[in-house]
Structures are given as structure tokens and as C-alpha cells.
Amino acid sequence: MIRHKRLKHRFVEHIPECLEPGVLYVSMEYATSAHSCCCGCGEEVVTPFTPTDWKMTYDGETISLHPSIGNWMLKCRSHYVIRQGMVIEAGPWSQEQVEAECRRDRAAKRRFYRSSVQEQKKVELSPDKTSKTGFWVNIRNWLNRCW
Numbered sequence: 001m002i003r004h005k006r007l008k009h010r011f012v013e014h015i016p017e018c019l020e021p022g023v024l025y026v027s028m029e030y031a032t033s034a035h036s037c038c039c040g041c042g043e044e045v046v047t048p049f050t051p052t053d054w055k056m057t058y059d060g061e062t063i064s065l066h067p068s069i070g071n072w073m074l075k076c077r078s079h080y081v082i083r084q085g086m087v088i089e090a091g092p093w094s095q096e097q098v099e100a101e102c103r104r105d106r107a108a109k110r111r112f113y114r115s116s117v118q119e120q121k122k123v124e125l126s127p128d129k130t131s132k133t134g135f136w137v138n139i140r141n142w143l144n145r146c147w
């Protein structure tokens, strides 16, 4: 069930702690967006923009996100598409689809971040660059989220 059928977008620098339902917060600064789950469960859904995650389209009035948002890690397991500010319910995920998506996601990230992971080892070896660690921990969390 989708309670919020429309999302207003709000461009922000930082994603706020408390997300207003029905609002899609977009931070170009951090290349990410977040919203309160459209089923109304109140869970925070974060959709980062990367070459292997989501892509945002802004037509000057409304925002679309691609691909669909599958909250199979949340209790509600909601699945919807955000197209021109409208929330369109998509079919529920089967266990096989979830596993297939995990495999696709892992493979895509492995391909994309392979060169970056080698960078990371260099960063870890040089103690004066510790500020980068948080960033890499985040990427590692993304890599590991399906395990």
C-alpha cells in the first residue's frame, strides 16, 4: 500500500534528521536523496546517486528517480517508482528477485569500484589521509549491504 502518491521535492544541502512524509529531499552537494517511505511506515529511504545506484531526472518542475525503489530491507517491503513526482506502486519483490538484484548490484559495484578499492588500500597505508576513511567505509557498507 502506498500512502503518499506524490512527492514534493526539496533541494537541500544536508538531508535533515527528521524527514517530512511526502517530501523528497535532494542534496546535490552529497549526490543523494532521501524520503520517508511512501507506504507511510516512516522509515527513512536513502537513494544515493552513483553510476551503480540511482539516477535523478529533474525536468524543472518534478523529479524522477531510476530505477525503482525496492525497500526489501524494510519491514514493509514496499516497492515503487518515482516518476515526475508521482509515486507508482510496483509489484512486491519475490525472494528470487531480491537475490537477483543483490547479485546484480554486487557485480555492478565490484566492476565499478574495483579501481577505487585499489585506491583505498593506498589511502589506508598513508596515515595522513585518514579523513577519507569514512567515505570508503560508506562504500564498503554499500558493497556489503546484501550479504
Ligand SMILES: [Zn+2]
Pocket: 037, 038, 039, 040, 041, 042, 043, 071, 074, 076, 077, 078
Ligand atoms: Zn514503508
